[in-house]
Amino acid sequence: MAESEERRGLFSEEDEGDPAPDDQEGEPRTPLSPICDPSHLLHRIVVLAFMCFLGFGSYFCYDNPAALQTEVLQDMNLNTAEFMQLYAWYSWPNVVLCFLGGFLIDTVFGIRLGTIIFSLFVFGGQIVFATGAIVNHFWLMEVGRFIFGIGGESLAVAQNTYAVNWFKGKELNLVFGLQLSMARLGSTVNMNIMGWVYHEVGEVVAAGHTTLGVSLMLAAVTCLLSLFCALVLGALDKRAERILHKEQGKTGEVIKLTDVKDFPVSLWLIFIVCVGYYVAIFPFIGLGQVFFIEKFNFSPANARAVNSIVYIISAPASPVLGFMVDRVGRNVIWVLCAVVATLAAHMMLAFTFWNPWIAMSLLGLSYSLLACALWPMVAFVVPEHQLGTAYGFMQSIQNLGLALIAMAAGSILDTRGYLVLEVFFCACLCIALMAVVMLYFVDYLKGGDLNRSASERARLQKEAAAHSE
Structure with a gap:
């Protein structure tokens, strides 16, 4: 998951266009304060803050199983192979969605609606994941991770599309670096805080799978934060489109599976x-x-x-x-x-x-x-027109490998x-x-x-x- 963001940050500059002018038709408009003017740096810094927190929830919750490995194994009465299915089920949908995520954003939903939909998948998947622990049904936890995976990688695509749309030229690499650092921060906070959350919840509710489920449900608050950021970004982007007369952002990826034979x-x-x-x-x-x-x-x-x-x-x-x-x-x-x-x-x-x-x-x-x-x-x-296909295929086989090796690693550890x-x-x-x-x-x-x-x-x-x- 983290690597889709890294690779997009590294090659997106090749697909970026020229900044949209402030007013295409030359009509006079009322001067706005810097923080309210979409063309001003101060306003874009505010937008950047929401962009960075957009993916915080998905990265925080992605490694919830790793942060609570002992607790998940004990409370759900699992072996390691079953535990690693939680990572495999995240990767399976992304074997295909690596090709479809950009297409859905560019052609079907648009960047604003697409970001909200993918955030809803992340939030809903975490809720189902936590509910499965509360009711002590591991299969429901696996369903939750699958739903979570549908939104996670595609949300990273949307996040970087927003970045290309708002920050162009020399600012873009810095923006991708900040987004990547925020993603790592989410993973780090998860690793170091979820054990404490589990302990504190255990002091209030009955121990066992209920404690695990409530802890995971509290982690879903970070996904709710991502959904809030998606809504705010949509509103800000729509306002900027009206003021600056610009189009919605595009991923710039053209996927043609027939290009694979030419690799x-x-x-x-x-x-x-x-x-x-x-x-x-x-x-x-x-x-x-x-x-x-x-x-x-x-x-x-x-x-x-x-x-x-x-x-x-x-x-x-x-x-x-x-x-x-x-x-x-x-x-x-x-x-x-x-x-x-x-x-x-x-x-x-x-x-x-x-x-x-x-x-x-x-x-x-x-x-x-x-x-x-x-x-x-x-x-x-590869030539520029094949970049989208090449990166999509690279992500696809990466997720396929992660899914298969996750299951293999669990079996090896058990035996x-x-x-x-x-x-x-x-x-x-x-x-x-x-x-x-x-x-x-x-x-x-x-x-x-x-x-x-x-x-x-x-x-x-x-x-x-x-x-x-």
Whole structure:
């Protein structure tokens, strides 16, 4: 889920248009105060605040199961394979919706109505999820996660469409960085506060699945905040459309599945790296709390804290590392470093008893670096008219991989334990590592476009522009 936002932030600038003029018809209008004027920076800062909180609820609730892993297993009487179904059911609808989300926003609903509808799915899914725990029906919790998944990824598409519509040119990268940081903040707050919420609720209501359900219902308040932001953004965008005579925002994505047959070998290797890497991150975080309790004898609070360090580091590191990759280039080398560092972190967690804060900090840095270096490479290997299809397909197979590996990880943990599970994650990273090495040589044979320095790319762009003129 978090990576759709990252990749859209990294390539959306290619699809953005020119800012709409303040008044197309030249008619005089009453001067507005800066905070009420849609063309003024102060008003757009207010809009940005609502944009950032638009996705807070979905990111907060996405990892509710990870934050309450022990409680969910105990109160619902589940094994780990059943627990990981909560993540699999989130991913299943997004195998398809990665292609349909942008189409629904552009063609069917429009950005304003689409954002409200997707926010309703997120809110409704969390309510059903919590209700399933209250009535002690796990199948209903799975239905809730499926509904939640329908809205979660598509809401990220809508959020970034709003950003492109309101912030263009040099402001756009900063806006995407702030949105990404707010997403990480939501995940971090969830990891560190839901255990306390569960404890406090347990002091008031009967212990067991009722406590779990009420805690999850309280978490739904953050989704209600997202719905409120969607309503406010819709009103502000409609007002700006009337004042500035501009059209509703478009995602800029054109999806044509027939383009898949034209994808180069380099792109398929990027897909393999993407799946092999991320299936060793998100399922691990989903199962991390009990791992740190059992292996390192951490308290539940400390286990949740160390499990959230990946998100804590990613919030400030992603914009900084993104700037560094932009300035240096050499994307393949950065991806190789990120995969090797992540493999080293998992090996430390598997085969040593070193303080896990070291490995998790390394994991947070490498996770942020890979996102900054991997997703932009798609734009280097496919023409612009195929970008929507390429990114949609990349997200689709990523969600398919996450769904399958989530179920596999739960089964491995139930039958073999955490050591074998860590070896399994290391094997996934080795596949990603081999794909990166192959990508380096394939790219080298084709001229090295993916691994050029930033200065070389700038020089080639200038030469191309001069030639076209």
